[in-house]
C-alpha cells in the first residue's frame with residue numbers, strides 16, 4: 489500500500505507497481521441506456537471524464553463491452569494523450585450481442601482479440617490492468633478459468649499487459665488464477681447491502697491485493713436503506729457519499745470505482761467519501777447487509 493499523496497479521500501494504493509488514488513471512477517454508466525450505444529449527452533460525458541482527471545483521480549475502470557466500445561472511445565476522446573500516472577483498468581471475458589446481452593467470450597482467441605481491441609480503442613501500446621471477467625450476467629459460477637487466464641498471462645509475458653486481475657470470481661477461481669500468475673486486484677459485486685465477499689476482502693488485504701467493489705452504490709438499483717438515510721441525515725451528508733465513506737473505512741485494500749454521468753454527483757461523491765464515520769455510525773451501517 490502506498491502513502492497518501494492526494495487530497496482525494498482514502499489516499500492511494502499501489503496496484504503491482506502502479507500507484508492509484510483509492511477514489512477512482514467507473515465509466516460503464518457513460519454509455520447509453522442498458523450500457524448500449526452512445527450517451528444522450530456526449531459533451532456531458534466527456535466533461536465528466538475531464539473532471540475525473542482534473543480532480544487528480546488516477547484509476548478509471550472500463551471495458552470494450554460497455555457500449556460496446558463507447559466508453560473506451562469516450563475515454564480516448566476526452567483524455568488521450570493520457571495524463572502521467574493515469575491507470576486505466578479494463579476487462580475481458582464478455583462481449584455484447586445485438587439485443588444488449590452479455591455473451592461469454594473466453595476462448596483463447598476471444599481473449600487475444602479483446603486485448604488487442606482494447607489497446608486499439610484506448611490508443612495504448614500496453615494495458616495497465618486487465619481483469620478476466622468470469623461467470624455471467626446471472627452472477628458467479630464455479631467453472632475452470634485456467635485456459636482464459638493462461639492466455640492473459642501469455643499476453644502479459646509478451647508485454648501487452650502490465651497487471652492482471654479477476655472479476656466476478658469465486659475464491660476457488662481466484663486461487664486458480666494465482667496458481668498461474670500473480671493478480672493485483674479482484675473486482676466483484678459488493679456494497680453496504682451486498683456483503684457476500686466480507687471474508688474474501690480480508691484475505692486479499694492480508695495478501696496486499698486490492699478489492700474493487702463494482703456496484704458500490706447499488707448499480708442499476710441504487711442503494712435504498714432507511715438506516716443509511718438515517719445515518720446520512722444525522723451527518724448532514726448524502727446517502728451515496730456515506731455508502732462510499734463506509735467502503736473506504738471497511739478495509740484499506742478497497743478501491744472505489746463509483747459510476748456517474750454527472751459532474752455534480754462526482755463532486756458530491758468525493759465530498760461524501762471523505763466523511764469520517766464514527767464507531768457508532770459504522771456499527772449502525774454494518775446492520776444493513778447482515
Ligand SMILES: NC(=O)c1ccc[n+]([C@@H]2O[C@H](COP(=O)([O-])OP(=O)(O)OC[C@H]3O[C@@H](n4cnc5c(N)ncnc54)[C@H](OP(=O)(O)O)[C@@H]3O)[C@@H](O)[C@H]2O)c1
Pocket residue numbers: 513514515516517549550579621655656675676701702703704705706707708710726728729745746747748749750753754756757
Ligand atoms: N466487473 C463487472 O462485472 C462490473 C459490473 C458492473 C459494473 N462494473 C464497474 O463498476 C463501476 C461502478 O458500477 P456502476 O456505475 O454500474 O454502479 P454504481 O457506481 O453502484 O452506481 C452508479 C449509479 O449511481 C448513480 N449515482 C452516482 N452518484 C450519485 C449520487 N451522488 N446521487 C445519486 N445517484 C448517484 C449514477 O447515476 P448518475 O449518472 O445520475 O450520477 C448511476 O446510475 C462501473 O462503472 C463499471 O466500471 C463492473
